[in-house]
Amino acid sequence: MRIVEEKIDKFAHDIMTDVSNQRKEIMEQTEKELEAIYEEKELAYLSKAYEIIQSGLKSIQKEKNEIISRSIMDSKREILKAREEIIKGTFRDAEKELEAFTQKKEYQEYLMNLIKEDIEKIGDGEILIYIAHTDEKYLNRLNKEFDNKIVLEDKNKKMIGGCKIFNKSKNIYLDDSFYSKLYEQKETFLHNCNLEIE
Numbered sequence: 001m002r003i004v005e006e007k008i009d010k011f012a013h014d015i016m017t018d019v020s021n022q023r024k025e026i027m028e029q030t031e032k033e034l035e036a037i038y039e040e041k042e043l044a045y046l047s048k049a050y051e052i053i054q055s056g057l058k059s060i061q062k063e064k065n066e067i068i069s070r071s072i073m074d075s076k077r078e079i080l081k082a083r084e085e086i087i088k089g090t091f092r093d094a095e096k097e098l099e100a101f102t103q104k105k106e107y108q109e110y111l112m113n114l115i116k117e118d119i120e121k122i123g124d125g126e127i128l129i130y131i132a133h134t135d136e137k138y139l140n141r142l143n144k145e146f147d148n149k150i151v152l153e154d155k156n157k158k159m160i161g162g163c164k165i166f167n168k169s170k171n172i173y174l175d176d177s178f179y180s181k182l183y184e185q186k187e188t189f190l191h192n193c194n195l196e197i198e
Contacts (some may be wrong), residue, residue: 125169132159
């Protein structure tokens, strides 16, 4: 009977060892699977975190670029506004100086010489001489000096001073008014004063 008990004990021991080994294998297998799942999840979370960070960086970069662009545009607008004020002020002052010159005694002689030079430039033919409506006081002398028809320019057309000559025969027009001469200088003025905007 003892042999039977020993066999049962050995059988039980073998079964317990077998169960223990199976349990150990199952535990190791489960651990490996859990580790693999953990690594997979960790990789997925890291991947998602990377995407979120990249998306955030792109968003920040885009916002930064928009802020910079807006600032550049605002600055250019301010510069354009300041430039316009400088130009308007400068040309307004120049107009006043030219208007003041037309009130001086030497202006009458200047106007006579200018008309003579322009008539020579424009050549023979039926010639009309336009003067500023503010130069009406010189009309009598101009009519005596020149055989051509003297016309007072419309009050709504700005001349400041000087003259405009029209040769009807040749259909040639010469604008030597102070206003035209002044504003022909605008582009040169912008360039010389470094007021051009890129």
